[in-house]
Amino acid sequence: MRYISSGIWKIFILVAICYLIAGCTSAASPVPSAQADAEPKKIKLTVWHDWAAQDSASDTMRELLSQFQKDNPQIELRVQSVIPDAYRSRLKTMAAADELPDVFLIGPDSMTREFVRGGLIQPIDDFLKANSKWAEGFEPRSFDSFTVEDKKYSVPMTISPTSLVFYNQAIFDQYSVPIPQTWEELIQAISTFNKHGVIPIALGNKSAWVAPSSIFSTLADRITGTGWFMDVMSQSGAKFTDRPFMDALAKMQQLARARAFQDNFSFIDSKQMEQMYFRKQAAMFIEGGWAVGSLIAEAPKDVLESTHITLLPAIHGGKGEPMATSGVVGKGFALNAKLEGERRDAALKLIYTMASPEAQRKILNGHMLVSYRIDVDRTAAHPLFIELHDLMKKVKLLPAYETQLTTAAVETLNEGIQELFKGGSPGTIAQKLQDTQANVLGKFR
CATH class of the missing domain: 3.40.190.10 (Periplasmic binding protein-like II)
Known part of the structure; x- marks a missing residue:
C-alpha cells in the first residue's frame, strides 16, 4: 500500500508541475517577443496622381506604383487617383486648405513656379547630386521645366x-x-x-x-x-x-x-x-x-x-x-515642403523608382516618349510608335x-x-x- 501510494504521489507531483509549466507559458504568451519588437514601423505616404484613365500610359504608371509597393513593404502608399480634368483644381483646393499630399504629380513650368513661390514644395538637388550618374542620363535641358532659381523640384518621367x-x-x-x-x-x-x-x-x-x-x-x-x-x-x-x-x-x-x-x-x-x-x-x-x-x-x-x-x-x-x-516635359512627382526625415527619404526612393532607367524602358515600351537617353526597341515597338519616335528626332519642341x-x-x-x-x-x-x-x-x- 505504502509503495503504491508513494508512486501515485510522485505521479501527482509530476502532473502538477507540468500544469504549472503550461500555465506559465500560457500567461506569458501575450507579452511581445524580441522578434516582434524588432519589426520596423511602416512609413506612410499619401500620394496623388492623375493616371485615372484606362489606357496603356496610365496602366504603365499604375503598374510602376504597384511594383514599388511590393518591393518596399515597409512603405505604405496611400494613393489617390484623380481624373486629369479635375486634378489641378483639386490640388489648388488642397493647397489652400494646407492639406497637400506628401508626394504628388506636378506639371512643368508655370505650375511648378507657382507651387515654389507659394512655398508648397521643396527642392531635390541633394538627391540628384547623390545619384548623379542616373541624373546625367536624361536628355539635355530635361530638368529645365522643373527648375526655379537654379533649384530643381522634380524629375521628368515622360516627354510629349x-x-x-x-x-x-x-x-x-x-x-x-x-x-x-x-x-x-x-x-x-x-x-x-x-x-x-x-x-x-x-x-x-x-x-x-x-x-x-x-x-x-x-x-x-x-x-x-x-x-x-x-x-x-x-x-x-x-x-x-x-x-x-x-x-x-x-x-x-x-x-x-x-x-x-x-x-x-x-x-x-x-x-x-x-x-x-x-x-x-x-x-x-x-x-x-x-x-x-x-x-x-x-x-x-x-x-x-x-x-x-x-x-x-x-x-x-x-x-x-x-x-x-x-x-512639354511630362509631369513629375514633387515633395510636400513639410516632408522630412525617413518619410522624405521614402518619397525620394519613390521618385527614383518611377523615373529610373528600368522604369523609363517600361514607359517607352508602353508607347510613351521619354526624356531619358534610351532608344526604342524597333523589333518590338508598333510601327506607328516608331513613326512618332523618328518624327520627334527631326522636330523642335x-x-x-x-x-x-x-x-x-x-x-x-x-x-x-x-x-x-x-x-x-x-x-x-x-x-x-x-x-x-x-x-x-x-x-x-
Whole structure:
C-alpha cells in the first residue's frame, strides 16, 4: 500500500508541475517577443496622381506604383487617383486648405513656379547630386521645366508633343486629297471632305483645353514665332493685343467657320473624339503624342494600318518654324515642403523608382516618349510608335501655352477659344488675355 501510494504521489507531483509549466507559458504568451519588437514601423505616404484613365500610359504608371509597393513593404502608399480634368483644381483646393499630399504629380513650368513661390514644395538637388550618374542620363535641358532659381523640384518621367495631326491615309486617297503642307492646302482639304460628307477634323473640346493645347499653341507659334511668345509670357516688350497674335486667333476662328470640326465638338471629350476617328467618320484628329497608345490599343486594324502622323502646316509670312510643334516635359512627382526625415527619404526612393532607367524602358515600351537617353526597341515597338519616335528626332519642341502662361491666363485662353468658335471677336479675346497675364504678373497697365 505504502509503495503504491508513494508512486501515485510522485505521479501527482509530476502532473502538477507540468500544469504549472503550461500555465506559465500560457500567461506569458501575450507579452511581445524580441522578434516582434524588432519589426520596423511602416512609413506612410499619401500620394496623388492623375493616371485615372484606362489606357496603356496610365496602366504603365499604375503598374510602376504597384511594383514599388511590393518591393518596399515597409512603405505604405496611400494613393489617390484623380481624373486629369479635375486634378489641378483639386490640388489648388488642397493647397489652400494646407492639406497637400506628401508626394504628388506636378506639371512643368508655370505650375511648378507657382507651387515654389507659394512655398508648397521643396527642392531635390541633394538627391540628384547623390545619384548623379542616373541624373546625367536624361536628355539635355530635361530638368529645365522643373527648375526655379537654379533649384530643381522634380524629375521628368515622360516627354510629349502636344500637337500632332493624325490622319487616315486611306480616306485621303479615296478623295484624292494631298496631305496639307500649307495653310491654304489645309483649308482646301477641309472643303473637299465636307463636300463628301466626311468630318475633316474630329474635335472633342468639352473640357475646353483640347483645342488650345492641341491646336492653338502650335498654330499661334507658326505666326508669332517663339521669341514673341517668350516676351509676352513675361510681359517684356510684347502684348497679346499685338497684330500677329490676333492674326493667330483669326486663323483659329477660320477653322471653325470653314467647318473643320463636327457640330457637337463642344459637347464631347477627347476620348469620344478618338472614337469618331476610329469609326472612319473623320479624316483627321489633332492631339498629343499620348494618343498613339490609344490608337494602338483601340483602333480597328484597318484604321490603325492607315494612320500616319504629321504636323500642322506652315503659314505663309509667319515667323515660326514649320518643323516644330508645341510640347512639354511630362509631369513629375514633387515633395510636400513639410516632408522630412525617413518619410522624405521614402518619397525620394519613390521618385527614383518611377523615373529610373528600368522604369523609363517600361514607359517607352508602353508607347510613351521619354526624356531619358534610351532608344526604342524597333523589333518590338508598333510601327506607328516608331513613326512618332523618328518624327520627334527631326522636330523642335515649342513652348506650350498651357504650361507656360499663368494658371489664370490659361483659363482665360481656354474660355476665349470657346468664345472664338462661337463668333467672338479676336480683339476682345486678346485684350482679356493681356489683362489677365499682366495683372497676375503685377504689370497691369
